[in-house]
Amino acid sequence: MRFSTGDAPSRSLQLGVKNPKVAGFKRTESFMSTAGLTDLPDIRGSTQMVERPVIMVIDDEPDALAAMLDALTRRFGGDYRVVPHLSGHAALAGVAKIQEEKLEIALIIADQRMPEMTGREFLARVRSIVPTAKRALMVDWGDHEVSSTVLQACALGELDNYLYKPWTPAEVHLYPLISEFLAEWTRVHRPGMELIYVVGDEQAPRSNEIRELLNRNGIPFGFYEVGSEPANRLIKERGAEIAAFPAIFLHDGAILGDPTDAQIMDAVGETSHELSCDVAVVGAGPAGLTAAVYAGSEGLRTLVVERHVVGGQAGASSLIRNYLGFPRGISGAELTQRAYQQAWLFGAKFVFAREVTGLRSRGARKVLILSDGREITAKAVVVATGAKYRRLEIPSLDRFVGKSIFYTTFGESRFVSDLHVAVVGGGNSAAQAAIHLARFARRVTLIVRSNALGKGMSDYLVQQIGSAPGIDVRLDSEIVGGEGSDRLERLIIQDKKRHTSETIPATLLFVLIGAIPHTDWLAGVAQRDSKGFIATGHDVDANAWLIQRKPMSFETGVPGLFAIGDVRLGSTKRVASAVGEGAGAVENIHRYLNETHQSGANEEERFFAASVRAA
Numbered sequence: 001m002r003f004s005t006g007d008a009p010s011r012s013l014q015l016g017v018k019n020p021k022v023a024g025f026k027r028t029e030s031f032m033s034t035a036g037l038t039d040l041p042d043i044r045g046s047t048q049m050v051e052r053p054v055i056m057v058i059d060d061e062p063d064a065l066a067a068m069l070d071a072l073t074r075r076f077g078g079d080y081r082v083v084p085h086l087s088g089h090a091a092l093a094g095v096a097k098i099q100e101e102k103l104e105i106a107l108i109i110a111d112q113r114m115p116e117m118t119g120r121e122f123l124a125r126v127r128s129i130v131p132t133a134k135r136a137l138m139v140d141w142g143d144h145e146v147s148s149t150v151l152q153a154c155a156l157g158e159l160d161n162y163l164y165k166p167w168t169p170a171e172v173h174l175y176p177l178i179s180e181f182l183a184e185w186t187r188v189h190r191p192g193m194e195l196i197y198v199v200g201d202e203q204a205p206r207s208n209e210i211r212e213l214l215n216r217n218g219i220p221f222g223f224y225e226v227g228s229e230p231a232n233r234l235i236k237e238r239g240a241e242i243a244a245f246p247a248i249f250l251h252d253g254a255i256l257g258d259p260t261d262a263q264i265m266d267a268v269g270e271t272s273h274e275l276s277c278d279v280a281v282v283g284a285g286p287a288g289l290t291a292a293v294y295a296g297s298e299g300l301r302t303l304v305v306e307r308h309v310v311g312g313q314a315g316a317s318s319l320i321r322n323y324l325g326f327p328r329g330i331s332g333a334e335l336t337q338r339a340y341q342q343a344w345l346f347g348a349k350f351v352f353a354r355e356v357t358g359l360r361s362r363g364a365r366k367v368l369i370l371s372d373g374r375e376i377t378a379k380a381v382v383v384a385t386g387a388k389y390r391r392l393e394i395p396s397l398d399r400f401v402g403k404s405i406f407y408t409t410f411g412e413s414r415f416v417s418d419l420h421v422a423v424v425g426g427g428n429s430a431a432q433a434a435i436h437l438a439r440f441a442r443r444v445t446l447i448v449r450s451n452a453l454g455k456g457m458s459d460y461l462v463q464q465i466g467s468a469p470g471i472d473v474r475l476d477s478e479i480v481g482g483e484g485s486d487r488l489e490r491l492i493i494q495d496k497k498r499h500t501s502e503t504i505p506a507t508l509l510f511v512l513i514g515a516i517p518h519t520d521w522l523a524g525v526a527q528r529d530s531k532g533f534i535a536t537g538h539d540v541d542a543n544a545w546l547i548q549r550k551p552m553s554f555e556t557g558v559p560g561l562f563a564i565g566d567v568r569l570g571s572t573k574r575v576a577s578a579v580g581e582g583a584g585a586v587e588n589i590h591r592y593l594n595e596t597h598q599s600g601a602n603e604e605e606r607f608f609a610a611s612v613r614a615a
């Protein structure tokens, strides 16, 4: 296979290749610079001419429709067929015809204000007919009424995004957005670049794990079923005896049979071999990546250890809508891959697929113990290991997660207006969510496992729930199932005391049943609350703090050990908060390093040893 430099995604910029066989290829060079040098054969077979996918535009104003048709055809006509319609009904007939012709629809843009059928109604209807097409609503500049329509329709999955009209100049207001929509569609529906091949059993759990590892770390790969024609061709071409599957065929000719995550990441990635640094960051979610960006950009030698994949919880979120600066939302994977690149460009080094299992002191240094037995020494350590959100574990609800079921609430809640909403959880966050949502929703059902609200919530919240109109509280209750077509429509809840079950209407469900922080490895080192969240700043127990100055905002009970993001006691569980804390921690680190530099290494050693003993 040959590919041009322009094909390589920038997200893979930092990935190098081990033991390259190709002459003149340096180990530290990136995939970007491998253009034309790869010795992997193209195993996908010959490329066939494919019909151009369709971009469909619907607007009842003929002049506006003609202008859009003209603009899109000029820019995208070579690769897409642009099909205009003057009404939703005509467009529905058009969709049926396109399907008869077995053509693909990549993007549908519909104007909101149309007399027979609004754009939103049309896009909601077309969703089940062409679920793979991207759907964008066109709204008028300055139409303030439409903002809640857009928010609600996006939250309910009726549309993916929106555009403004007028959109001139197209170079500024139209083409960049259309390109973005088409890029998202292409990423999923067109074969991508393949820099490594995985041959395995499609259904095997390990095959899934490897696909997730490669996907989430932004490594372009192709997966081929054992025994398929391309897989056989590849094995023959390599003349290889494969002892164990899944097998990974690397760009440099090496083959890994049933490798561990660590072996894969070492083979394809730039896992650092330098294990001494100024700042060690544990965890590459948004908090850890931000700390790495700021520490790296401010000249600190920074090393990030990630046990799984870049991005943490946020990386698994299909669309983050409330992160500043992304009015149309951004996928968690995209956001965190960009942050990873940024950290790498500022000089941060990464160790992948290793878990930090312990922390101790050696002289003036802090020492992190890795799961492979190696040690990292650092002047300061940032814990950004996040928390695992408790999940509902109800298989019938899995398909609604991200569309109708959320493990967080949105700050902006107008989109729930007139909907039946359910909140599950017995703690303060569930209470606050229910009270907030009740201001907008038609009805909120709060589902609580215990027999009294006061068992898990602050008294003032219990009072507010009691007096808020529109909140139904179901005590002693659990969700046992749910139903709906494209999105959730009903929940089945069971009353554990009366042994009855009931079906209630619910279009959205917010699950706020707690989180478990990843801090077992810090037992006996950092101060933690009963759930395991790490105390910092004001929350550090003064009796256990052994030096004269007070702990800084993100400093734990151990001087020079910082905690940020979801793992920190009292943190707001949001991407933006994790990012803010990552930046704040680096300011704390500079102060700490200056202070220990002035007081001398012995003093620092004393701080750490004393604190660890006291914790």
Ligand SMILES: Cc1cc2nc3c(=O)[nH]c(=O)nc-3n(C[C@H](O)[C@H](O)[C@H](O)COP(=O)(O)OP(=O)(O)OC[C@H]3O[C@@H](n4cnc5c(N)ncnc54)[C@H](O)[C@@H]3O)c2cc1C
Binding pocket: 282, 283, 284, 285, 286, 287, 288, 305, 306, 307, 308, 309, 310, 311, 312, 313, 314, 315, 316, 317, 319, 320, 321, 322, 323, 354, 355, 356, 357, 384, 385, 386, 387, 389, 407, 408, 518, 521, 564, 565, 566, 567, 572, 573, 574, 575, 576, 578
């Ligand atoms: C389904 C879902 C949707 C969400 N949607 C939104 C949203 O729309 N908007 C929003 O603002 N927030 C959202 N959140 C919350 C947001 O994702 C978190 O607040 C944010 O990811 C916290 O970042 P973090 O870096 O602190 O932790 P995490 O993102 O959890 O990252 C921690 C990282 O540390 C690694 N790690 C853990 N232990 C170790 C160890 N011992 N050694 C090495 N590495 C380790 C983990 O593998 C992980 O990669 C959502 C959360 C979930 C679960």
